[in-house]
Amino acid sequence: MLSPLAPAGVAGYPPLLFVAPRLLTLLTLVILGAGAARLLGLDHLLVWHDEVFTLIRVFGYQHGEVQAALFSGQILTPADLLRFQQPDPAHTWLDTFRALAEHPEHAPLYYLLARLATALPLDPVTAVRGVSAIFGVLLIPAVYWLTRELGARGLTPWIAAALVACSPLQLLYAQEARQYALWLLLLVAASAALTRALRRETRADWWLYAVFITLGLYSHLLFALMLPVHALYALRVRFDGSNQPGQFVRLVRRWSLAVGVALLLFSPWLWVIATQPDRIGDITSWMRHPVGLDDLFASWVRHLTHTFVDLSHEPSQQPLPGSGLLLIPLAWAIWLFIRQAPRPAVWLLLLTALVYLGIVLGPDLLQGGSRSRQVRYALPTLLAVQIMVAWVIGTAIAAESGALARRLGLGVLALLLGLGGLSQLAIQRADTWPTKQFSTRNGEIARIANTANTLIIASDGAVAIGEAISLAYRLAPQIRIWGEPQNRPFMLPEGFADCIALTPSDRVQAALGSTQTLTALAGTWQWFAVSGPQADPAQTPPPAAAADTSTTPVITRPTDSPRESAHGEASQ
Known part of the structure; x- marks a missing residue:
């Protein structure tokens, strides 16, 4: 494949590709602008129910303490309740650890980092959301890194980074006082580090991978699903019939050592989970609330659509008429990605998408439940879809022949970036959004x-x-x-x-x-x-x-x- 960054005047390169330097400059400006937008207006959106509990735990308040104050029968002012959203010198780091241990279903890394951030001279909401915003910004270069490690060259990694930067869904979770931006960042970084370790086979790269998966486990319990994904991906890359048995044994040993170290370091929180076996089941019982197949389909149409464009702040239960048709070009793009992309990229992104799709949609279809209505559980799947779409667009733009394919790729890219930018502008001007549930x-x-x-x-x-x-x-x-x-x-x-x-x-x-x-x-x-x-x-x-x-x-x-x-x- 010819590089879309070829200099003008080089024989054999299609004339349309001479604009690639300008396109690269434009993509860079889009990435910088959209990335900076994650750090602006952190306090304008409504502080919703789950964010309230983030601050309660960050400052070390126990659930019973807040409950006793609210339901005391006394007439309270708003300030009386908002004191539980502010630091109290009487509540130390030990109280924060105790509050987090009450909820083992939430891995503690994000909350501990948020507690550090609240020491800054900022409003607590701004400080805690700022932690998410920083991770949301770092996700953009992490996606670029992963896309390059998977074999994409030319403009494709830049396109992937730009699509993620302009995604309204990614902006919303980069400005929410929850752990999802950190989870996605570590998921992407761990996958890129594994790919790098498989390519270079140095001990430093394997230790870097161990660090990322350790942090990933402490960011979100569902990160554990990446361990079997990474195992299958690594085996597929190495066990292709062209490698010697010694290389396969070395791979198994190094991967097992990295994962073993990560699990050992994560064992303190595993103990917290083990000592409260009924807690996670009680907390997640709401997931079993049954919803109809129409609601499940509508939810996934919304999730996929809002990954690229989200212009309505109304919490509609149904997608816009005709929005289901958007699944057709998305399905076509994924099919083209599977056919055209290098096998390692196909395996990693497809496995990531399917595993998280399965853990969310599978139980809803087989047992009934409402997991699919919560977009946060589908974030890894949607991010993988974004990278697949970026890959197809980059391939079309870099096509050696066929001006129509190149123009179509440029048109789709401009459309997605434009709609994403308009969506982010709408979010920045709103005071609430349906992700506040x-x-x-x-x-x-x-x-x-x-x-x-x-x-x-x-x-x-x-x-x-x-x-x-x-x-x-x-x-x-x-x-x-x-x-x-x-x-x-x-x-x-x-x-x-x-x-x-x-x-x-x-x-x-x-x-x-x-x-x-x-x-x-x-x-x-x-x-x-x-x-x-x-x-x-x-x-x-x-x-x-x-x-x-x-x-x-x-x-x-x-x-x-x-x-x-x-x-x-x-x-x-």
Whole structure:
């Protein structure tokens, strides 16, 4: 294949390829601009439920401590809740370790790095999201490195880096206080390091690979799926019939040593997991909430589409009409990649995509579940698809013959980069996005609450703590929050013009009285407007009366927004 970077005037090179230096300059500018965008506006998007728990753990607060404060029966201000999003000198690093150990399903590396970042003179949200942003920036050169290690030359690695830099999905997770940007970075870096070790066969490269997989295991438990992928990939590269038996034995020994060292270093967290065998099962039980095949298909159409373009900030449950047709050119691009790319690249990227596709979609199809609705679990698959598409575009641009193929490659590249750039601009101008999941509407709920003397009534539930604190970020200082006390009688506070209820319990509904109506707000399933005359506190029934349905208000839920399976925090 001729290099698309050939200098002008060299005989035998197609004339169209003379523009390659300009295209390389343009790609470099796009990469630098889109990469820098990850570091800007880190505080503009809504702080959602799972990010709230990130900060709670980073600062070493225990779940029971936050729960006791919220559901004490005392009237609280937004600042009273937001103190759990701020550092407290009384909570040390030891408290952070204890808080992380309560949730072994979350590997601790990102949270420990975030704790370090909060020592900077920055707002905690900006500091913690900034950690993700740095990893999101580093992902771009890591993709370039991996693509080159897999054999791509010319413009292809630059195109892969540019597509990842302009991806709206990658921007969103690079600006979220969660571990996904770190997970992707280490996944890509470990794969590139393995490819480099297989090519050069030096001990330094194998130790570098061991370092990356150790860090990868500490970034996300699902990183462990890359170990069998890497094993199959390494065997395919080496065991091709052309290598001597001694080389195969040396490969097995070095790979086993690298993985053995990584697992040994990861064993402290394996012990934490082993001492809480039921914890992960309890936390991930929401994944088994069944959804229909139509929802699964719609989810994957959204995931694949939003990898390249995402211009709507509305949390639609269905993809745009006709967006399913985008699967056709994507499938064609993947097929071309499988046919044209070097076998090592095909094996690694295809195995990575299939393993994470299988772990998400397979159980949903075989046993029923809602994993496919969570794009974060599919991020490795979607990243592999991006690199495959970049490879096909680079091959088309570098074609030795066929001006139509080259022009088509340039056109597709310009279209994807343009749509990605417009999507990132839309995200930067928004205050929330559907990746905030069931918290997406919390900004709108807060605006409703801020228009009057409003009381937020919270009942203890699976999402109550995260949602109450997420809302507190957007509440005006005069708004008050009251959490239903547990296992003792209570009276609802008086003197408020409006009330908004968060996952109201049977006791709260009974206390409100039969004259009240609870209407779901802004299409949510957890927030309700309380309308009608407030119940007389003197007539508030005791807890035992909560079972009397004649005293409970009418509840109106949205018919077009199915209620999510309640869960405390997303398991991964």
